[in-house]
Amino acid sequence: MTIHEALRERRSIRKFKPTPISEKDLLDILEAGTYAPSGINTQPWYYVAIKNPTDMETLKGLMRAVILGFRSSLEQRFSRNPEVVVETETFLTSLGGAPACILVFMLKPEYNGQVSPMQSVSAGIQNMLLEIHEKGLGACWMTAPLEAGLAPEIQSLFAPDKGEMVAMIALGEPDQERTAPKRRDDRFEIR
Numbered sequence: 001m002t003i004h005e006a007l008r009e010r011r012s013i014r015k016f017k018p019t020p021i022s023e024k025d026l027l028d029i030l031e032a033g034t035y036a037p038s039g040i041n042t043q044p045w046y047y048v049a050i051k052n053p054t055d056m057e058t059l060k061g062l063m064r065a066v067i068l069g070f071r072s073s074l075e076q077r078f079s080r081n082p083e084v085v086v087e088t089e090t091f092l093t094s095l096g097g098a099p100a101c102i103l104v105f106m107l108k109p110e111y112n113g114q115v116s117p118m119q120s121v122s123a124g125i126q127n128m129l130l131e132i133h134e135k136g137l138g139a140c141w142m143t144a145p146l147e148a149g150l151a152p153e154i155q156s157l158f159a160p161d162k163g164e165m166v167a168m169i170a171l172g173e174p175d176q177e178r179t180a181p182k183r184r185d186d187r188f189e190i191r
Contacts, residue, residue: 006130011179013138014091016172021051021100025135029102029171032131036123039116045124046105046162058157059101062150064093069148092144098170102128103154105163121166128169138174143167 001009026049033047050056067089078084095101106121125141132139145151151165159165 001134006133010129010133012140013174013176013178014096014140015176016096016098016138017175018097018099019173021137021172025137026051026100028135029128029131033124033128036120036127038120042117042120044107044117045121046107046159048103048159049100050103050158051100056099056101060093060095062154063095063145066144066148066150067092069150070144073147095170096140097175098172100171102169102171103158103165104167104169105155105159106166107163118166125167125169132171137171139169139171141167141169
């Protein structure tokens with residue numbers, strides 16, 4: 001698989017098979033995240049891979065609360081497509097059956113609110129998504145817990161001293177086919 005192919009084939013997956021993710025695959029994925037570029041080499045990320053079934057159930061329990069803080073926003077955004085609201089609620093409350101999840105943090109409090117560290121952490125997430133895809137696995141990058149105000153609770157349970165939560169990635173073996181949505185034509189120019 002070339003980078004060109006990976007960039008065009010990778011999709012957000014929201015339904016997973018229960019097949020466990022190997023320790024080796026998780027290590028490769030996490031390591032890929034550490035190879036992202038970072039402003040002045042700060043490497044401002046911290047990743048926590050959750051695969052223990054008890055911890056995954058705890059995380060799913062917290063995600064059920066996310067929908068309470070997120071539902072009105074979804075209903076407003078998708079007022080013409082209520083099926084999207086139901087699909088999103090189902091995914092968020094079950095994490096699509098994902099056997100693993102990666103929690104992403106900005107390691108140092110002094111980085112909070114700074115553009116360069118946030119871009120660096122986001123580059124790390126993209127690296128992990130591409131590594132996940134290369135392994136034949138699927139993933140979904142999520143910020144819903146942050147938007148619903150649950151990031152501090154997730155942080156205190158899983159990484160209390162590792163900085164502000166930035167995102168989470170549900171991952172596993174895909175149990176769905178995804179096609180690329182139409183790309184918008186007016187999103188770049190060459191001068």
